[in-house]
Amino acid sequence: MKKPTILVVNDDGITAPGIKSLIEVMQEIGNVVVVAPDGPQSGMGHAITIGKPLRFDKVDLYPGVEMYKCSGTPVDCVKLAVNKVFKGKKPDLCVSGINHGLNNSINVIYSGTMSAAVEGAIEKIPSIGFSLDDFAQDADFSHCKKFIKTITLQVLTKGMPESTLLNVNFPKGANLKGIKICRQANAKWAEDFEERTDPYKRPYYWLTGVFENYDKGEDTDVWALDNGFVSVVPVQFDLTAHHAIPVLNSWDFNDMAVKKTSGADGQSLG
Amino acid sequence: MKKPTILVVNDDGITAPGIKSLIEVMQEIGNVVVVAPDGPQSGMGHAITIGKPLRFDKVDLYPGVEMYKCSGTPVDCVKLAVNKVFKGKKPDLCVSGINHGLNNSINVIYSGTMSAAVEGAIEKIPSIGFSLDDFAQDADFSHCKKFIKTITLQVLTKGMPESTLLNVNFPKGANLKGIKICRQANAKWAEDFEERTDPYKRPYYWLTGVFENYDKGEDTDVWALDNGFVSVVPVQFDLTAHHAIPVLNSWDFNDMAVKKTSGADGQSLG
Structure with missing residues (x-):
């Protein structure tokens, strides 16, 4: 089999440890091209940059990997990759992550990581987003790697159902029980805004919140992660109800x- | 019937003519509270602001209307409205727009207008996004008003199906044939990046693109708009395939x- 060409993106930025781990797995599978934001773009959802221009530059971070950084959003990165790097000759796969922090349940809609994978799927590229339940900059991604390789090889072998991508989330810690195919749990954030006062006596607000799960189903991603499984949710971008x-x-x-x-x-x- | 409380948001910013038209219609129906971005936030999708704090201030633009501007995204506006203005006592309705430009088909996923309405629905508030096929700052919204009033009154009377919101798009011009319930057309943007050189000889890129419709169905929003109808698509935020x-x-x-x-x-x- 010809080595597949794999686009790697993320939302934590091109220097994040999570994308380094993902690149390492993908190098075992194919030829890797990275297009990632030049800084953190968490919570950017499916934002694109239309009111201002983008910077887009080649960088040289890891040996043997073609890499580009972009001043825009994760979705901008996928669009730039398709148009400027691959020039219409699509890659065989698009993987996004590994995100520092979960993107289960309703988080799929706020997540730059998942939105990059959604954009890959819109471009008809088989796409997968990977996220770990650990926000730490020095999070340990090592226990995710064998699962990422297995899931990725299945996607390359079987192909994705039309207009579908995968949302894969990992619990923290090494004792994973296995992979579970799930649906998105019915949950939301109960937000709160922490008010502070700036040095000029003017108020400003930090978005905070508590995740509330209303869904008792044992077929959800929240249940799977709470019970030590890797959750795999098929995701679609036809939003018609x-x-x-x-x-x-x-x-x-x-x-x-x-x-x-x-x-x-x-x-x-x- | 007690006058309903209506939250009005948008993504073109609090001074846009589109939101002024929407406020005028909503004042005929209920008590209006506006929370809108302090500047343009088009294409922001479901982005939220988590890496920096938000500014949030009361403003006085239109007589008899409680109004707030926010430095964040359209989704931030809805979250701030729920938490800081309504303090958990939810409004009876959330309307977003009227957007300067269509949000039909795949545009639903990139649109700040629609993402604000999606966030309203996540908060279990009956929500509708309105958009007009005219990007002009001086677009004429007058022909949309009677349709907006009728659709809004139906939502208030009938209630929305659970976890569902409406995406309403208007063709340009006064000769509308009526309202058509539709599904999201299978279409995408074929993007291009226009390369320019800055005064310091460094390249930069503007995102441009051509809308490509792959869907010949006469039950789609693209077909309805092309044929002079107001398109109404029910939208969901469970992305599970x-x-x-x-x-x-x-x-x-x-x-x-x-x-x-x-x-x-x-x-x-x-």
Whole structure:
């Protein structure tokens, strides 16, 4: 088999230990190209940079690895990689991470790590995001490596279902029980803002919060991680709530609604 | 009926004409509270501000409207509104926009306007995002108003299906044919980066792109807008690709996979 070409991205920035660990695993599998933010971009979600220009420069951090840093968001990095590095000849795989901190449950939507992988999938590149339950700069990623290699080789062998990517999260610590395929738990952040006063007597606010899980299912990523498993959630970027289409078609829009054409969701009401 | 309390947000910034139009419609329906970015935040997706603090100040722009500006993202605005303005006593509705520019199809994922509405829905507030196919600062929003009022009153009367919000897009111009309930079209941006050279001879890049629609369905938002309809797409924030769970459970993870627990997606393989 020809060695696959693998794009590696992240949101913690190109010098983060997490991306170094991911590069090391990917070097065992294929030819690695890294395009990563020049600094931390955590919590950037699916942001793109449209109001200002981007810087994009080749760097030389690790032997044998083609690397670029970018002033923009994780999603910008994927777009720059596709357009400026691969020039339309797509890589065989896009991996993002390893994130310093979990991206399970609702965190998938705030995460720059996962949004980079989502962008890879939008570009029809098989894509995986990896995250570890440890925010520390010196987090130990060593126990993740064999799982990352196995999951990555399965994706390269089997191919991803259409318009789908993987969200892989690791508990902290070495005693992992195995891999569990999950759904995203129904949970959210109960946010709080810590108010402080600057030296000029003006208030400012730090976003903080507590993660609240409303989901008792044993088929969720939260349950899997709480119980020592590696969670693997298939993720999609069609955000349509298909089940709600018939409901909306039953609403009363004062004769403004047009229902003559039939659709893919069975709402043929003509 | 008690007048509803309505949170109005956007991503074009608190002084944008689009939010002024939306405030005018909402004042006909309820008590309006505005929390909006202090400047443009287009393309910010679901970004939140975690690496730096936020500024958050009361402003007085329009008579009879309680208004706050925030230095952060559209999603930050919703979080600040819930925590600092409503103090946990949620508003009856969250509306976002009117965006200067479409947020149909895949744009839902890049859009600050839609991400603010998604955040409202995560907070269990009935939420709607509105966008017009006109990027101009002096865009004419007048033809959108009667549709916005009708849709908003239906949401307040009927309530939203659980964990669902609405993505409403308007064509430019006054001759609208009506409202059409749609799904998100399968489309993407074919990006390009325009390279320029700064006065110091260093390159920089502007993100540009062409919207490519791969979807011939007449039940999509792209089709509806192309044919003069107001598109209404129900949107969800559970990103799980449920259909892919059985596929992944059939993969070979070198005995690392644990399949003993049954799940909500019928992958009981124990």
